[in-house]
Amino acid sequence: MLPHARRSILSLALALLAACGKDGPVEPAGGAFTLGQSLAVESGRDAKVLGGGSGGTFVAVVVNLGFDTVGQSSYSLRASAIEAGDRGPFSARIAASKVPRPTADAPTRDAAFESRLRDRERNELTPRFAAARRMSAITVPALPTTVAVGDLVTINVNAQDPCANPIKHAVRVVAIGNKALILNDTLNPKPGFATADYQRFAARFDTLVYPMDVAAFGEPTDIDKNGRIAIVFTRAVNELTPRASSSYVGGLTFSRDLFPQIGTPRATACPASNEGEYFYLMAPDPNGTINGNRRSNAFVDSNSTGVIAHELVHLINASRKLYVNTAAPKFEEKWLDEGLAHEAEELLFYRESGLSPRSNITYQMLVSSPRTVNAFRNDMLGNQGRLRDYLSSPADGSPYRGGDSLSSRGAAWSLLRYLVDRTNATDGTAWSRLVNNTAVGVANLQSVFGDVAPLLRDWNVSHVMDDAPSASTELSQKSWNWHSVFGGVDGIAALYPLPVIAMSPTTPTYSGSVVPGGAAFYSFAVPANGNATLTLGGQSGAASSNLQLVIVRTK
Secondary structure (H helix, E strand, O other), X not given: OOOOOOHHHHHHHOOOEEOOOOXXXXXXXXXXXXXXXXXXXXXXXXXXEEOXXXXXXXXXXXXXXXXXXXXOEEEEEEEEOOEOOOOOOOOOOOOOOOOOOOEOOEOEEOXXXXXXHHHHHHHHHHHHHHHHHHOOOXXXXXXXXXXXXXXXXXXXXXXXXXXXXXXXXXXXXEEEOOOEEEEEEOOOOOOXXXXXXXXXXXXXXXXXXXXXXXXXXXXXXXXXXXXXXXXXXXXXXHOOOOOOOOEEOOEEOOHHHHOOOOOOOOOOOOOOOOOOOEEEXXXXXXXXXXXXXXXXXXXXXXXXXXXXXXXXXXXXXXXXXHHHOOOOOOOOOXXXXXXXXXXXXXXXXXXXXXXXXXXXXXXXXXXXXXXXXHXXXXXXXXXXXXXXXXXXXXXXXXXXXXXXOHHHHHHHHHHHHHHHHHHOOOOOOXXXXXXXXXXXXXXXXXXXXXXXXXXXXXXXXXXXXXXXXXXXXXXXXOOEOHHHHHHHHHOOHHHOOOOOEEOOOOOOEEEEEEOOOXXXXXXEEEOOOOEEEEEEEOHHHOOOOOEEEEEEEOO
């Protein structure tokens, strides 16, 4: 589980009254908001909102700036002298959804398996950190520098148990690149990939995935001194997916392979380790001989590159925390580890589509060519789906919410992209600074981006304000126009999944709860020459409340 509170950080997060970013004065004069101006008010304080000569529409966002991974804060939002609101800046309702979704014929990746795997790593391997660091060398690597195409070696393919119950399979070396060493399990269904396919995987890793991830996140270790990463196509991965499942396990890296096999009087060993840098990928199985799940060559081919890009970040992060950044006390917290790995999928999308970060990508840009369509389908559809899960219920999820749900992964990836876009002109070294750090979790973000709380607040508000005509820079997301992407070819605003409650003058008080890092969204209007008041209550209005109310004028 993720650690609970970082309450020392909270003191930085909360001010009695603060503007969001730099988009306006501390307080709109007498409550007279200009278009796009925003105000953040601590729980327990009144916010006066004037309609002006022609009236205006507004959004109100209740944000929880706590950093706990569990729990929630109750709130009440009282409003007087308002008029009925709509869904906010994007309120049109037309046509039916054209947004692609996974189907039974195209299952989704099984994030729950990966979450359990990362938990086992942290629970069983973290206590072995000090012992592994004391081991100076590996005596008999499974994949020496002399290995050649055609050689058979035996490795442990057990993807469930870190340090016990090895399942030994003979695997054949089928291709060798500058950085890739491709292995094929001899027990895989036949015929599988051809030699040319394996050579293509090696070239793709050498020329695309490895240089991309290393440039962004840093180099992995080379503890077996063979200069390469073993990529194993094995039925053991296929066996992880139950019969008739709507999701699949596409591959993994297992940090147990970074630990020594043989213990000493001072060092606890991991006997099941393969003592090297390894990936394990599903094998083609077009006839469904393994659990009845058909996996065509094309399906495995199209999905494996994204899996490798994702898993390489886990390998880089784990190996550098273990052997390079040796002041680190443990692996990275799971939510941030996963957020960075999903960021690698986005980076792969940019490479394969020809598009770039901070270009406010729209639906029209995505469908402009087969290249961009295929890149989005292969590399970004997962991030889109996880973001949809988060946006559909933002009061119940957050980037660091315990449990590692699809929602929290979507939020973690989105927050990381926002932080880098907000604070950097380019991606630069931001990702590698997060990996090459002895701090973990929120403390890691703080050390790279400074005080995260106001940034977290603005990121939450950006979900409703991004690409609205009145949106300020701080309340915008520079890389993606998700209102357009979710809206599809017709720009259907109602398909954007964020729930925005339209307040009514007949309902003076709204109540709910928000988890730390999450937000609840409302809209309202103030009539011409009207004078409305909004008050956020919660946690008895205590001075230590994590809640803030953000009000933005949209029209």
